[in-house]
Amino acid sequence: MTEGGATAVHAPVHRGWWRRNRWALLALPVVLVVVALSGAGRIATFWWPLEMTDGIETQVGEMTRFTDDYVDAGGEHERTLRIAVRDVVPDADPVTSRGEPVLGEGLLPEGTRLWQLQIDVEADPETVLSGCRIALVDADGRLAERDTTLLVWDAGWDACQPVDTANPSAQLFVDEGEHERSTRPPAYSRTVQLLAAGDFEPIAVRVWWEPPTYLTARLPDAGR
Amino acid sequence: MNRRWGRLARAGFVVLALVAGKELATALPDQDVSLRPFEVAGELGTPVELRTGTVEVREVQLNQTVITPTAGYRTPGLWVAVSTRLTPAQEKETFAYAAVRSEDGRRVWEGRTRSSLSCPTPPPGVPVTCDLLFEVPPEALVGADLLVSTEADQRHDSLAVIDLAITAEQVERAQAQDEPVETREALVGGGDD
Numbered sequence: 193m194t195e196g197g198a199t200a201v202h203a204p205v206h207r208g209w210w211r212r213n214r215w216a217l218l219a220l221p222v223v224l225v226v227v228a229l230s231g232a233g234r235i236a237t238f239w240w241p242l243e244m245t246d247g248i249e250t251q252v253g254e255m256t257r258f259t260d261d262y263v264d265a266g267g268e269h270e271r272t273l274r275i276a277v278r279d280v281v282p283d284a285d286p287v288t289s290r291g292e293p294v295l296g297e298g299l300l301p302e303g304t305r306l307w308q309l310q311i312d313v314e315a316d317p318e319t320v321l322s323g324c325r326i327a328l329v330d331a332d333g334r335l336a337e338r339d340t341t342l343l344v345w346d347a348g349w350d351a352c353q354p355v356d357t358a359n360p361s362a363q364l365f366v367d368e369g370e371h372e373r374s375t376r377p378p379a380y381s382r383t384v385q386l387l388a389a390g391d392f393e394p395i396a397v398r399v400w401w402e403p404p405t406y407l408t409a410r411l412p413d414a415g416r
Numbered sequence: 417m418n419r420r421w422g423r424l425a426r427a428g429f430v431v432l433a434l435v436a437g438k439e440l441a442t443a444l445p446d447q448d449v450s451l452r453p454f455e456v457a458g459e460l461g462t463p464v465e466l467r468t469g470t471v472e473v474r475e476v477q478l479n480q481t482v483i484t485p486t487a488g489y490r491t492p493g494l495w496v497a498v499s500t501r502l503t504p505a506q507e508k509e510t511f512a513y514a515a516v517r518s519e520d521g522r523r524v525w526e527g528r529t530r531s532s533l534s535c536p537t538p539p540p541g542v543p544v545t546c547d548l549l550f551e552v553p554p555e556a557l558v559g560a561d562l563l564v565s566t567e568a569d570q571r572h573d574s575l576a577v578i579d580l581a582i583t584a585e586q587v588e589r590a591q592a593q594d595e596p597v598e599t600r601e602a603l604v605g606g607g608d609d
Contacts, residue, residue, distance in 0.1 A: 390541075
């Protein structure tokens with residue numbers, strides 16, 4: 193400081209523009225960084241958490257660790273589980289969520305095909321797993337997502353949990369009473385059926401709860 | 417002398433900047449224009465390609481009385497029942513927005529019944545055909561267009577604008593007719609018929 197002051201005293205009267213404005217010039221990059229950072233919040237609110245940006249790649253038949261965050265009335269939570277997708281087959285016979293066969297003609301809309309797969313899950317019985325979404329993905333990135341409203345039998349709303357257990361649910365209100373204790377076993381399997389167009393050729397299965405995290409399990413013969 | 421020119425030049429620059437700024441402000445599109453959807457024009461019976469899928473109007477029926485699978489409705493205007501087919505492209509889709517727009521483009525009637533909301537959501541490549549229902553004053557129907565989108569928010573997105581080819585004779589006939597129109601249940605699948 194004193195040195196700077198000393199040079200200023202001895203400097204000629206008409207100092208250069210750069211010299212006169214040196215403090216402002218030095219501050220400019222810092223100010224630009226601060227402005228950019230304060231605007232960066234928009235990325236977080238509008239784009240980042242809403243896109244499927246965080247993919248976990250695996251193969252069909254492989255047990256894979258899946259970690260995800262979610263927010264409910266109780267705050268932020270982590271959802272950690274181990275999951276495997278296996279036995280992906282087309283033209284399955286329709287079964288209910290309890291595994292009972294569905295009889296009858298014309299159960300599927302014309303021009304569609306029923307696919308079936310199994311998912312194996314290992315998770316703490318208190319981990320909230322309701323509301324998962326499952327889709328087949330083809331080489332063009334088209335997504336045939338499971339939608340039980342297109343199935344005329346009881347396929348079960350929830351794809352990733354057993355139907356005959358008490359499953360934990362997310363906290364909807366801040367002051368919520370005690371929940372029924374989860375009776376979900378720490379490891380279980382579930383049959384999932386979903387509709388796709390007749391000519392849909394899947395190369396992978398996608399499982400996710402909410403963006404940005406998703407799991408992609410590639411089919412073995414999807415080498416292209 | 418020199419100084420005076422300098423002052424004049426400065427004043428001139430300010431005036432020029434004001435003019436340029438004003439011109440720029442009026443020439444740039446306002447939000448209504450810059451956010452408007454990309455309208456994709458089409459005709460009755462011809463597929464229209466949207467970003468999220470393909471839309472085709474199959475049939476248009478006009479009547480004062482309509483009978484849906486759940487109830488019957490009568491109007492002092494006219495019911496427009498538009499049988500519309502949607503084939504999703506990339507992901508599962510359904511009709512999220514459907515409306516009839518008058519020929520001059522100034523009046524819009526959105527679907528008022530539950531029929532457009534209860535249309536199923538098929539996976540990509542599987543068509544769904546639904547009767548979309550609108551209640552419209554007869555004088556606005558000649559030359560009206562159907563607006564269809566799979567998105568509730570159509571800003572910056574494609575919007576199908578399909579000419580329903582409604583003539584004055586059709587409107588007159590519909591007003592004179594007693595036989596009600598029956599809308600059908602939604603149909604999922606069913607390729608080419």
